[in-house]
Every structure is written in structure tokens, then in C-alpha cells.
Amino acid sequence: MDNYQKxxxxxxxxxxxxxxxxxxxxxxxxxxxxxxxxxxxxNIISMRRQAADNALGYVDRYTAQxxxxxxxxxxxxxxxxxxxxxxxxxxxxxxxxEFLDRKRGVCGLDFIIYCDLENGKVYTSGSxxxxxxxxxxxxxNLTVVKxxxxxxxxxxxxxxxxxxxxxxxREGAKTVGYFLGGNEQAAMQNILxxxxxxxxxxxxxxxxxxxxxxxxEDKGAREKAxxxxxxxxxxxxxxxxxxxxxxxxxAGRGGVFSISVKGQRDVYLSYDPLxxxxxxxxxxxxxxxFSSISEGYVVRALAYELALLAILGCFSAAFFKSHDAMxxxxxxxxxxxxxxxxxxxxxxxxxxxxxxxxxxxxxxxxVLLDVVDFKHINEKHGEQKGSEMLKYFYRVIISCxxxxxGEFAVRSEMDHFFLCLQEREPAALQVRLNEIIEDINAYxxxxxxxxxxxxxxxxxxxxxxxxxxxxxxxxxxxxRLAAKSSPxxxxxxxxxxxxxxxxxxxxxxxxxxxxxxAIGSQDFKVYFQxxxxxxxxKVEGAEALVRWQHPxxxxxxxxxxxxxxxxxxxIRTLDRYVCERTCEWMRTWIDRGNPCFxxxxxxxxxHFTETHFLERFVEITDRYQxxxxxxxxxxxxxxFLDDAHxxxxxxGVKQIHEYGFRCSIDDFGVGYSSLSLMREFDTDVLKLDxxxxxxxxxxxxxxxxxxxxxxxxxxxxxxxxxxIETGDQIAYLKTTGCNIVQGYFFSKPLPADEFERWIxxxxxxxxxx
Numbered sequence: 001m002d003n004y005q006k007x008x009x010x011x012x013x014x015x016x017x018x019x020x021x022x023x024x025x026x027x028x029x030x031x032x033x034x035x036x037x038x039x040x041x042x043n044i045i046s047m048r049r050q051a052a053d054n055a056l057g058y059v060d061r062y063t064a065q066x067x068x069x070x071x072x073x074x075x076x077x078x079x080x081x082x083x084x085x086x087x088x089x090x091x092x093x094x095x096x097x098e099f100l101d102r103k104r105g106v107c108g109l110d111f112i113i114y115c116d117l118e119n120g121k122v123y124t125s126g127s128x129x130x131x132x133x134x135x136x137x138x139x140x141n142l143t144v145v146k147x148x149x150x151x152x153x154x155x156x157x158x159x160x161x162x163x164x165x166x167x168x169x170r171e172g173a174k175t176v177g178y179f180l181g182g183n184e185q186a187a188m189q190n191i192l193x194x195x196x197x198x199x200x201x202x203x204x205x206x207x208x209x210x211x212x213x214x215x216x217e218d219k220g221a222r223e224k225a226x227x228x229x230x231x232x233x234x235x236x237x238x239x240x241x242x243x244x245x246x247x248x249x250x251a252g253r254g255g256v257f258s259i260s261v262k263g264q265r266d267v268y269l270s271y272d273p274l275x276x277x278x279x280x281x282x283x284x285x286x287x288x289x290f291s292s293i294s295e296g297y298v299v300r301a302l303a304y305e306l307a308l309l310a311i312l313g314c315f316s317a318a319f320f321k322s323h324d325a326m327x328x329x330x331x332x333x334x335x336x337x338x339x340x341x342x343x344x345x346x347x348x349x350x351x352x353x354x355x356x357x358x359x360x361x362x363x364x365x366x367v368l369l370d371v372v373d374f375k376h377i378n379e380k381h382g383e384q385k386g387s388e389m390l391k392y393f394y395r396v397i398i399s400c401x402x403x404x405x406g407e408f409a410v411r412s413e414m415d416h417f418f419l420c421l422q423e424r425e426p427a428a429l430q431v432r433l434n435e436i437i438e439d440i441n442a443y444x445x446x447x448x449x450x451x452x453x454x455x456x457x458x459x460x461x462x463x464x465x466x467x468x469x470x471x472x473x474x475x476x477x478x479x480r481l482a483a484k485s486s487p488x489x490x491x492x493x494x495x496x497x498x499x500x501x502x503x504x505x506x507x508x509x510x511x512x513x514x515x516x517x518a519i520g521s522q523d524f525k526v527y528f529q530x531x532x533x534x535x536x537x538k539v540e541g542a543e544a545l546v547r548w549q550h551p552x553x554x555x556x557x558x559x560x561x562x563x564x565x566x567x568x569x570x571i572r573t574l575d576r577y578v579c580e581r582t583c584e585w586m587r588t589w590i591d592r593g594n595p596c597f598x599x600x601x602x603x604x605x606x607h608f609t610e611t612h613f614l615e616r617f618v619e620i621t622d623r624y625q626x627x628x629x630x631x632x633x634x635x636x637x638x639x640f641l642d643d644a645h646x647x648x649x650x651x652g653v654k655q656i657h658e659y660g661f662r663c664s665i666d667d668f669g670v671g672y673s674s675l676s677l678m679r680e681f682d683t684d685v686l687k688l689d690x691x692x693x694x695x696x697x698x699x700x701x702x703x704x705x706x707x708x709x710x711x712x713x714x715x716x717x718x719x720x721x722x723x724i725e726t727g728d729q730i731a732y733l734k735t736t737g738c739n740i741v742q743g744y745f746f747s748k749p750l751p752a753d754e755f756e757r758w759i760x761x762x763x764x765x766x767x768x769x
Contacts, residue, residue: 051290052258052287052290054290055268055285055287055289055290056256056257056258056268056270057256058290059256059268059270059283059285060254060255060256060270060272062196062270062283062285063203063254063256063270063271063272063281063282063283064254064272066191066192066203066272066281066283067272067273067274067281069191069473070188070191070192070205070274070281071274071275071276072471073187073188073191073471073473074156074163074165074188074274074276075276076471077156077163077165077181077183078153078154078155078156078165078167080107080109080165080181081109081154081165081166081167081179081180081181082153082154082167084100084103084107084112084179084181085114085154085167085169085177085179087099087103088100088114088169088177088179089169089171089176089177093119096114096123097123097125100112100114100123100124100125101125103125104125104126104181105499105502105503105506106499106502107181108183108474108477108502109126109181109182109183110126110127110162110182110183110184111124111125111126111127111181111182112124112125112126112179112180112181112182113139113178113179113180113181114177114178114179114180115139115140115177115178115179115180116176116177117175117176117177117178118176118177122139139178139180140178142157142164142166142180143157144156144157144159144164144166144180145166145168145178145180147166147277148166148167148168148178149168149175154166154167155167155277156276156277157277158185158188158213158214161184161185162182162183162184162185163182163183163184163185163187163188164180164181164182165180165181165182166178166179166180167179185214187473187477188214189214189215189216190473191473192204192205192214192215192216193216196346197285197286197289200285200286200289201283201284201285201286201289202215202216202283202284203215203216203281203282203283203284204216204281204282205274205279205280205281205282206271206279206280206282207277207278207279207280208246208249208250208278208280209246210242210245210246213279241257241259245257245269245271248271249271249273249278249280250278252273252275253273254270254271254272254273254280255270255271256268256269256270256271257269258287266286266287266288267284267285267286267287268284268285268286268287269282269283269284270282270283270285271283335347335350337410337411339387339390339391339411340390340391340394340395340410340411341391342394342398342409342410342411343408343409343410344410344411344412345410345412345413345418347410348408348409348410348412348418348420349472351408351420352366352420352472352475353472355406355420355468356468356469356470357468359468360406360468361465361467361468361470362465362466362467362468363422363424363465364406364407364420364421364422364423364465365420365421365423365424365429365462365463365464365465366418366419366420366462366463366465366475366476366478366479367418367419367420367421367429367433367460367461367462367479367494368416368417368418368419368459368460368461368462368476368479368480368482368483369397369416369417369418369419369433369436369437369458369459369460370415370416370417370458370459370460370461370483371393371415371416371456371457371458372456372457372458372459373457374386374389374414374415377389377452377454380452381452385450385451385452388448388450388451389451389452390411390415392440392446392447392448392451393411393417393440393456394409394411394417395446396436396439396440396446397409397417397419397436397440399439399446400432400435400436400439401419401421402422405422406422407419407420407421407422408420418476418479424464426462426494426496429462429494429496430493430494433458433460433494434492437456437458437492440456441455441456457492458492459483459484459486460483460486460492460493460494460495461478461479461480461481461482461483461484461485461486461494461495461496461497462479462482462494462495462496462497463475463476463478463479463482463496463497464496464497478497478502479497481497481501481502481505482494482495482496482497482501483495484505485501485504485505508564511560511561511564512564512565512570514550515565515570515573515574518548518550519573519574519577522581523548523549523550523551524546524547524548524549524574524577524578524581525546525547525548525549525751526544526545526546526578526581526582526585526752527544527545527546527547527749527750527751527752527755528542528543528544528545528585528599528749528750528751528752528755529542529543529545529742529747529748529749529750530542530742530746530747530755530758530759530762531543531720531740531741531742532740532741532742532746532764533739533740533741534730534733534734534738534739534740534741535739537764537765537768538764539597539759539762540597540598540740541597541598541599541600541632541740542597542599542600542755543599543600543601543634543742543749544578544579544581544582544599544600544601544602545558545602545749546558546574546578547749548560548561566604566606569606571604571606572604572606572607572613575601575602575603575604575607576616576617576620578601578602579601579617579620579621579631580620580624582599582601582631583620583621583623583624583626583631584624585752586599586624586626586630587624587625587626589756596630597630598629598630598631598632598662599630599631599632600631600632600633600634600662600664600685601631601632601633601634602633602634602636602666603633603634603635605635605636605649607652608648608649608652609648613652614652614655614656614659614661617631617659617661618659627660628659628660628661629660629661629662631661631662632661632662632663632664632684632685633656633661633662633663633664634664634665634666634687635649635653635663635664635665635666636665636666636667649681650680650681653681653682653683654682657682662684662685663681663682663683663684663685664683664684664685664686664687664720665681665683665685665686665687666687666722667687667689667722668686668687668688668689668708683717684717684718685717685718685719685720686708686712686717686718686719686720687719687720687721687722687742688705688708688719688720688721688722689722689723690722690723690724690743692704692705692708692721693705693721693723693724693729693732693733696728696729696732702732705736706736709736709737709738710737713737718739718740719738719739719740720738720739720740720741720742721733721738721740721741721742721743722742722743723742723743723744724741724742724743724744724745724746725743725744725745726745727745729745730745730767730768745767746767
């Protein structure tokens with residue numbers, strides 16, 4: 001019995017020990033689990049704080065980069081204004097205006113105002129559109145001018161959409177004048193535009209009291225910035241941060257903190273002094289751009305820990321992996337293009353600035369390739385195919401770069417590609433660009449099978465980097481300007497930026513801006529060139545031609561302004577103006593008792609994009625009571641060769657006759673004329689271009705002329721020979737049955753009064769001798 005009790009006691013004791021051991025194991029397991037859970041919690045909190053710190057640091061670096069770009073832009077402009085103001089004192093008074101006009105174009109300023117206090121005279125170049133007074137006393141009262149009196153390096157201010165740079169001119173201790181230069185603030189706003197954070201961030205420039213001086217062009221960003229600074233809805237802790245920000249800015253220090261705004265997303269706010277005036281750069285980025293990324297990694301890391309309770313190292317590895325992944329994602333978000341998976345504009349800029357810092361920028365050229373009519377692909381095949389096409393273009397461009405020489409390229413926006421190539425000669429650059437475009441249009445191994453096959457045309461603009469101090473924005477804008485000067489790009493030529501190009505484009509902009517005023521003041525003058533019948537030996541018509549009597553440049557040829565007005569669509573107004581001045585003269589001529597004859601006026605192709613464009617011309621002729629059969633619309637041959645608008649032209653020609661007007665084909669034979677034009681279009685007159693008659697000794701040329709004349713006669717179409725200058729040409733035309741002759745043989749284009757005297761004195765026999 002004793003042994004049994006002893007054995008039971010031993011058994012019970014072993015059971016108790018086992019239970020106690022298991023209990024202890026469970027306690028240790030629970031304790032270990034609690035420790036791991038606590039450790040996990042601490043790590044999660046640490047990760048979130050680290051993610052927040054990384055995000056704050058990234059936003060702070062982003063703001064610092066914007067600060068450097070904006071401050072550099074302003075200081076470069078201030079340097080230009082100071083240099084010009086220093087130079088103007090050494091220029092004679094007679095040469096001051098010409099000097100200012102030249103410097104404004106070279107330095108890229110929209111306007112310059114120079115107030116000479118010694119003689120009270122104010123010199124202006126360009127126009128501030130009325131946003132800056134040109135009165136000397138009012139200029140002196142401007143705050144930006146007053147500040148320049150105490151700042152030798154000049155001052156800057158934003159006013160009514162312009163950035164104004166001011167400098168005081170001194171001779172010793174005496175102030176002898178004020179100098180102002182200005183640009184539209186769009187260039188500064190482009191610096192503030194978000195191209196990194198998916199368009200969700202916004203930046204602005206403020207003063208030390210928190211007043212917004214300038215924000216980006218994005219209307220939504222402006223509204224968010226004003227709402228934050230001017231109508232805050234935050235609590236005491238954030239209010240303290242805002243007060244600390246103002247205190248730091250007054251002390252010249254930057255900073256970064258987070259803000260929780262009632263009813264809105266939490267944001268990170270970073271600020272950095274510009275070092276100019278009392279201004280500072282502020283960037284505001286939604287925090288969820290970063291938190292949504294870090295949360296996913298945190299959850300995965302927690303799952304790893306709960307699944308592998310005892311493996312602490314996995315959690316650490318997951319943490320570091322998550323941290324690295326998030327950092328890589330942020331880097332990709334900042335410096336890559338989501339369409340091509342290559343670099344973006346900021347990446348291009350950073351590489352460009354690296355070239356400058358290495359002292360190698362002067363060996364390179366920046367090129368813009370702009371795809372012509374790319375929207376056609378998006379409209380026909382959808383944005384997905386359009387993005388695939390852009391990605392293909394980028395792959396081909398990258399494959400053509402010499403990366404050992406440090407060349408690089410990006411898609412900056414839309415269908416624009418910027419390249420930085422190690423080339424210094426325009427001819428060699430053109431060869432390389434031709435090869436790139438040929439490779440693109442070859443659709444070789446780099447092209448996916450499903451890509452649409454089109455022959456792509458590129459506008460090409462280039463800016464050769466002058467030195468390592470050349471501003472990135474300036475060289476990029478120069479390439480854009482050069483590409484823009486070749487509107488269609490069909491000839492495949494790269495336009496290189498030069499001061500002459502900038503001057504020509506500036507002159508064109510000025511003419512374009514002055515057009516409405518010139519129309520109102522009737523600076524456009526109508527000239528008439530007579531048309532003489534070889535059969536009746538009488539004046540049987542005239543062509544109305546236009547000249548621009550510019551108040552400063554004198555008489556301008558149509559070749560100077562007609563292409564500009566056609567590109568800007570203002571040619572419609574000019575055509576109607578010429579028609580009205582012509583009808584006005586015809587009315588006066590008829591009222592004097594003179595017999596009238598048909599007068600032809602030119603009609604641009606752009607009119608045919610409107611369905612009822614002729615109604616305006618009908619109103620003009622009816623107002624002056626001119627019989628419509630006396631107005632002949634001249635259509636250039638190229639109108640009929642545009643397949644895209646051929647049906648509209650056909651309908652327009654039909655309406656011309658329905659309204660009772662006459663119609664002629666001008667410059668027939670100058671292009672690739674088709675004889676089918678004479679059959680398909682109901683034209684009254686065929687005007688043969690002067691090129692037909694340059695070499696009448698050539699029998700082939702004479703045969704072609706005779707054939708066209710006979711065909712026109714058979715179709716009951718009158719013929720006019722243009723550009724006739726010699727008696728031999730007249731003698732030959734008499735043998736062909738040509739109806740009418742126009743050219744310098746009889747008269748050059750004349751103003752209305754001289755044309756009237758010419759008609760009255762006209763005697764055919766004087767020319768026929």
C-alpha cells in the first residue's frame with residue numbers, strides 16, 4: 001500500500017511538474033508574444049515616425065530646390081537690369097532709345113522703362129500693358145523704386161501680373177535716374193508648378209507675415225494656398241507652428257512641419273527664405289501621398305512578425321526593405337516619367353546642372369523634338385495607343401544617344417522630347433536628328449507589333465549652350481522658341497536659336513500686336529495694278545493689293561506681314577478690310593461718272609473653314625452699291641491642293657457664283673497644278689503665273705502655254721498673264737489668244753490717286769511701239 005501511495009504520489013508529482021512546465025511554457029509563450037507585440041507596436045510607431053521624417057525631409061529638399069531655382073532666376077534678371085542701367089549712363093541721349101530696344105530683345109524683357117531725372121524724360125521700350133505708369137513722378141513713387149535707392153544690387157516686386165526689377169542710377173552720391181525692367185510672371189509661376197507630386201501639391205512665395213506674393217498658375221493650387229494662409233481653421237498647436245514659421249523667416253531660417261486642417265487632408269508645409277526682400281518659398285504637399293505608401297509596407301511587416309513570432313530579424317529586414325522601397329518609390333515619383341518610364345523634366349534639369357557644375361555644358365546643345373499633329377493619333381486610336389507611341393519614340397531616341405559622352409533625353413510633357421547632345425555644329429546636329437527621325441519612321445525592332453504606322457513629322461528647335469552659367473530655363477525656352485518659329489516642320493529642318501531669330505520673332509509679335517490698331521487707323525493701303533486687254537487695247541480690270549504703311553518702319557511688303565496674319569487667323573479681317581476699301585474707291589470712281597471694270601481681291605484659304613463667310617462680303621458690296629459681278633475673288637492654286645478642305649472649297653466656290661461674284665485661280669502653275677481643277681471648279685478666270693513666261697525661247701514652255709490657253713478657251717475661261725515685263729512677252733502673248741495682261745510692262749501697283757491718273761493718261765499705242 002505504501003508503495004502504491006508512493007508511486008501515485010510520484011505520478012501525481014510528475015503530472016503536476018508537467019502541468020507546471022506547460023504552464024510556464026505557455027506563460028513564456030504569452031510573454032514572448034506580448035514582448036513581440038509590444039516590440040512590433042514600438043517598431044510600427046517608429047516606422048511611421050521615420051516615414052513622416054523622410055517625407056518631411058523630402059518636402060524640405062523639394063522646397064529648397066524650388067528656392068534655388070526661383071532665387072537664381074530673380075538674381076539673373078536683377079543682374080541684367082543692373083548691367084543695362086550701368087551701361088545706359090555711358091550712352092548718348094540720341095542713342096538711348098535704340099540701345100534700350102536692342103537690350104530688351106537680347107535680354108528677354110517684355111518692357112524697359114528708364115526715367116532720366118536730369119532732363120525729366122522717360123524712355124520706354126516694349127509695353128507693360130498699362131500695369132506700370134510711364135510718368136516720371138509716379139515711377140519715383142513706386143515702392144520697388146524707393147527700395148532700390150537703398151539697395152545697390154536693385155530690387156524686385158510683383159505687380160499686376162508682372163515681375164518688375166528696379167535699379168537706381170547714381171553718379172557718386174547723387175541719384176540721376178531710375179531703371180525698371182519687367183516680364184510677365186508666367187516664367188516664375190512655371191517654377192512653382194507641381195510636376196512631381198501628381199499635381200496634388202502647390203507652392204507659393206510669401207513674405208515674413210505670411211502674405212502670399214505669388215502662386216502657381218494652377219487655379220486650384222492658388223485657392224488652396226489662400227484658404228490655408230488667409231482663412232485658417234486649425235487649432236492652437238498648429239497656430240504655434242505658424243507663429244514659429246513667421247519668427248524663423250524673420251530670422252532668415254527655414255523649416256518644415258505638418259498641419260491638420262479641419263475638413264481637409266493633412267498636409268506637410270515646408271518654407272525656405274529666398275534671400276530676396278523678405279520673401280520665402282512655401283511648398284504644401286498632402287501627407288497621404290506618403291502615408292498610403294508606408295502603410296502597405298507596415299502591414300506587411302506586421303504580418304511577417306505575427307507569422308514568424310520568434311524571428312526578430314525578419315521584421316528588421318522587412319523594415320529596411322520597406323524603407324528602401326519607399327525611398328526608391330519617392331525617387332521614382334520625383335524624377336521619372338510615368339509614360340516612358342524614363343526621366344522627366346526635373347531629371348533633365350538636374351543632369352543639365354551637373355554638366356554646368358562639371359564645366360562641360362559648353363560642349364552640348366539642347367534640342368526640342370515636337371511631334372506634329374500627335375493629337376490625331378490620340379483621337380483615332382485612343383490615349384493608350386498614344387502613350388505606347390510616345391514610349392516607342394523615347395526608346396528610339398535613347399538608342400541613338402552616345403551615353404559615354406554624357407548625352408541624355410526625356411519626354412518633358414505631352415509630345416515634347418528634350419535632348420542634350422554633344423554637338424557644336426548645326427550641320428552635324430541636323431544629320432543626327434535626321435537619323436533619329438528616320439529610325440522612328442522605320443518602325444524597326446523597338447516598335448511593338450500593334451503600334452499604328454504613321455510617318456511622323458517633328459518640329460525641331462535647338463539652343464547651343466553658350467557657357468556653364470547659362471540658365472536651364474533660358475536654354476529650354478530658346479529651344480522652344482526656335483521650334484515654334486518653324487510652324488509645320490515639313491521640311492525636316494532644325495531651327496537653331498540666335499539673337500537674329502529672337503529679334504525677328506519679336507518684330508513679328510510687335511506687328512501682330514499692332515494689327516488691330518493699324519486696321520483702325522487705316523495704315524493698310526490698297527494699291528491697284530491694271531489689267532490690260534490685248535484685243536481691245538483698254539484697261540479691263542485691276543487687282544487690289546495691300547501694303548502696310550507702318551508709322552515707324554515705313555512701307556511694308558505683303559511678304560512681311562501676310563504669312564504672320566495667316567498663321568494668327570487675322571487674315572480674315574485684312575481680306576474684308578481690303579474688299580471694303582476697294583468698294584469704297586469703286587463707289588467714288590463710279591460717282592464721278594467713270595465706267596468701272598472688275599477688280600479682283602485676294603481671298604485667303606482660312607475663310608473656307610467658315611460656312612457663311614461670304615455674307616460679310618455681300619454686306620460690304622451692298623453697302624457701297626457695287627454690282628457683285630465687278631468683284632472677283634482670287635484664290636491661290638494651293639487652296640485646291642489641300643485634300644482635307646477640298647469639299648469646303650468646292651462648296652465655297654459654288655456660293656461665290658450663287659451670290660453673283662466672279663472667281664479666279666491665282667498663281668496657276670506655280671505648284672503641282674492639276675488640269676482637273678479647270679474641270680472640277682467653276683472658275684471664271686485663270687491667272688497664269690509669271691514663271692510660265694521667263695524663258696519663251698524654250699519650245700516646250702511655249703507649247704505648254706499654248707495648250708493651257710487653248711484648253712481655257714474651250715472651257716470658256718478667261719486667261720490673265722501675270723508678271724509680264726517685256727515687249728517680247730507681249731508680242732508672244734498676242735499670238736496665243738491671251739485675253740488680259742497684268743504686270744510691270746504696263747504699270748506697277750499704284751496708290752488709288754496715282755492709279756486714277758494712270759487710267760486717264762493711258763494710251764495703249766505708247767506701249768505697243
